[in-house]
Amino acid sequence: MYTHLEQRYSPRPPVTVATLQKMKADGERIACLTAYDASFAMLLDQAGVDFVLVGDSLGMVIQGHETTVPVTMEHMLYHTRAVARGLARPFLVTDLPFMSYATPEIALANSVRLMQEGGAKMVKLESGASQLNIVEFLARHDIPVCAHIGLKPQSVHKVGGFRVQGREQEAAERMRATARELQDAGADIVLLECIPAALGATIAADLSVPVIGIGAGGDVDGQILVLYDILDITPGRKPKFAHNFMAGAGSPLAAIQAYVTAVKERSYPAAEHCF
Ligand code: KIV
Helix, strand or coil, rough: CCHHHHHHHCCCCCHHHHHHHHHHHHHHCCEECCCCCHHHHHHHHHHHCCCEECCHHHHHHCCCCCCCCCCHHHHHHHHHHHHHHHHCCCCCEEECCCCCCCCCCHHHHHHHHHHCCCCCCCCEEECCHHHHHHHHHHCCCCCCEEEECCHHHHHHHCCCCCCCCCCCCHHHHHHHHHHHHHHCCCCEEEEEEECCCCHHHHHHHHCCCCCEEEECCCCCCCEECHHHCCCCCCCCCCCCCCCCCCCCCCCHHHHHHHHHHHHCCCCCCHHHHCC
């Protein structure tokens, strides 16, 4: 009973929402990566990654689709279970895939599956003003929530491509307000994708919950990248914010350790990775 309370006093206590909040308060950067299987999950744990996301990016990097839209709940459950088996310390977050949170009730049923059957500790959903009621409903049922704003890959066919968001002043103001509303609705973490660094900094300063960025500049509370991008596995053109940590590393473990160190020491992201 309460083994997790005992683990708190172990040399490597599991990361919790409270740990992530304390890291924000202490100014310690949160190192996050995606993972899709148990072997890489073990390497991420060994390398000191704090937060592991089973991203629906698996639709692109594992399944070979052009977008994340074809990913289903069954795919997310399969990969979440595999990753959960490989992790001891990091906090495990899983994406709710396309259309799995169309209403608050559907979102709740699918979040429960990801937590009970998959072992996720938190769910992530691509959010905006239209998802405030869903975040509020999940939070009211004690589901930990990460709200993903900025570039939302599940909306790629609606917006017409993968583009930097929040460049114009009006759009930036709207995103800033949405981030605050999502926090007020109960989001425990806000994730910002592909936005100007100055806007990322403003949102991280505005919010009391941790703000994780991918292509959102260096002045946010943590960084996340797609694992296959940092290991230089992804073929073709990489996003501006991606960095190849495999170069000169010698092994995947050393590359992941180099990423964690760069995030903690704030040498990643550099100016060349920012918008
Ligand atoms: O699916 C994913 O990997 C993500 C990250 C890009 C944040 O959402």
